[in-house]
Amino acid sequence: MSGADARWLDSLEERARGVLPAPVLEYLVQGARDSVSTGEATAAWRSVRFRPRVLHDVTHVDLSLDLLGRTVEVPWGIAPTTLQRAVHPDGEVAMARAVADAGTVMVVSSNAGTPFSEIAETGAHWWLQVYLPADRTLAEPLLERAVAAGAGAVVLTVDTPVVGTKYATPGTDVVWDTVDPALLRVNFDPGYDAQPGAEKALDLGPHDIGWLADRTGLPVVVKGVLRSEDALRAVQAGAAAVWVSNHGGRQLDRAASTASCLPSVAAAVGDRAQVYVDGGVRSGLDVLAALALGADAVFFGRSPLLALVDGAPGVTRWHGALLAQTVEALRLAGCRTAADTRGLTAVSQANRL
Numbered sequence: 273m274s275g276a277d278a279r280w281l282d283s284l285e286e287r288a289r290g291v292l293p294a295p296v297l298e299y300l301v302q303g304a305r306d307s308v309s310t311g312e313a314t315a316a317w318r319s320v321r322f323r324p325r326v327l328h329d330v331t332h333v334d335l336s337l338d339l340l341g342r343t344v345e346v347p348w349g350i351a352p353t354t355l356q357r358a359v360h361p362d363g364e365v366a367m368a369r370a371v372a373d374a375g376t377v378m379v380v381s382s383n384a385g386t387p388f389s390e391i392a393e394t395g396a397h398w399w400l401q402v403y404l405p406a407d408r409t410l411a412e413p414l415l416e417r418a419v420a421a422g423a424g425a426v427v428l429t430v431d432t433p434v435v436g437t438k439y440a441t442p443g444t445d446v447v448w449d450t451v452d453p454a455l456l457r458v459n460f461d462p463g464y465d466a467q468p469g470a471e472k473a474l475d476l477g478p479h480d481i482g483w484l485a486d487r488t489g490l491p492v493v494v495k496g497v498l499r500s501e502d503a504l505r506a507v508q509a510g511a512a513a514v515w516v517s518n519h520g521g522r523q524l525d526r527a528a529s530t531a532s533c534l535p536s537v538a539a540a541v542g543d544r545a546q547v548y549v550d551g552g553v554r555s556g557l558d559v560l561a562a563l564a565l566g567a568d569a570v571f572f573g574r575s576p577l578l579a580l581v582d583g584a585p586g587v588t589r590w591h592g593a594l595l596a597q598t599v600e601a602l603r604l605a606g607c608r609t610a611a612d613t614r615g616l617t618a619v620s621q622a623n624r625l
């Protein structure tokens with residue numbers, strides 16, 4: 273291997289810098305407040321050490337898995353992100369085309385700039401992400417639209433009672449003043465945000481998981497969990513999967529890294545639900561670390577979003593580079609499947625995390 277895949281993956285931000293308006297790029301890459309959590313995320317994955325297996329046949333590496341009742345080709349998907357149409361005119365549709373080609377799943381932000389029906393027309397497997405409003409009934413039209421368009425699951429983001437403050441570089445425009453509002457939140461009814469009760473719920477609880485499952489008939493994934501006891505409360509309330517996330521460091525700055533929180537959540541949940549993780553995962557070795565620490569699947573926010581500057585071909589190239597790295601990492605670790613990676617981390621490392 274020439275390492276070209278690694279160089280290309282590492283260059284995504286630099287490439288986007290030449291294309292995107294400065295406020296948009298800044299919004300994509302920044303974290304909340306001082307970006308401490310954002311800055312630590314990738315380093316936490318890189319600090320994981322492996323004890324590779326040897327004398328195991330690694331001819332056929334099989335990365336496919338059952339994700340909430342549907343087989344996907346790789347143990348990763350696209351995390352929900354806003355502003356996809358500010359990154360590329362085809363936005364979510366381009367992302368979805370690449371996801372359909374890759375045979376994986378895309379989580380569509382409730383703030384998306386493309387109607388659910390157009391995303392569904394690409395044939396991509398997709399889930400809806402939601403924030404619940406103070407008045408839950410206001411969410412019903414959005415949920416109904418997503419179900420009608422074929423969403424396969426609903427992802428409830430639970431780490432955002434309020435939106436974490438992010439600082440704009442002095443002298444640059446605030447992103448929301450530069451982006452056409454028509455590129456955002458097109459799946460809500462007109463005038464939605466002006467209604468009393470449309471603000472984000474401050475009183476989210478486990479009962480909201482059952483409410484969402486009842487309203488949609490879909491599996492519910494709880495995104496934004498860092499503590500094992502919260503993961504258990506979510507599972508007991510009916511969550512089909514728990515998603516370890518600190519929102520890419522964009523909510524509570526100084527929140528612990530997801531690499532450090534994943535092992536205890538995975539141990540607590542066991543086989544009762546699936547466990548996903550995101551935050552700072554950038555390479556095939558990071559994917560291997562996440563699988564080894566107990567994740568069923570990994571989700572990516574900024575990387576595919578930055579690759580989207582080149583439209584669907586950019587995201588397809590990102591996926592291909594990541595796939596090549598991940599297959600190499602599993603082979604070198606003596607693993608053919610995600611299951612083989614469990615317990616691959618050095619004992620002292622697993623204890624320290």
Ligand SMILES: Cc1cc2nc3c(=O)[nH]c(=O)nc-3n(C[C@H](O)[C@H](O)[C@H](O)COP(=O)(O)O)c2cc1C
Pocket residue numbers: 299300301313351352353354355381382383401429495517518519520521522550551552553571572573574575
């Ligand atoms: C520009 C941007 C917009 C995001 N929008 C949402 C969103 O609408 N809903 C949500 O649950 N998470 C959102 N996230 C968080 C991602 O889903 C994900 O948790 C995070 O980006 C993962 O970290 P990574 O970017 O290091 O891969 C957003 C992240 C970014 C970078």
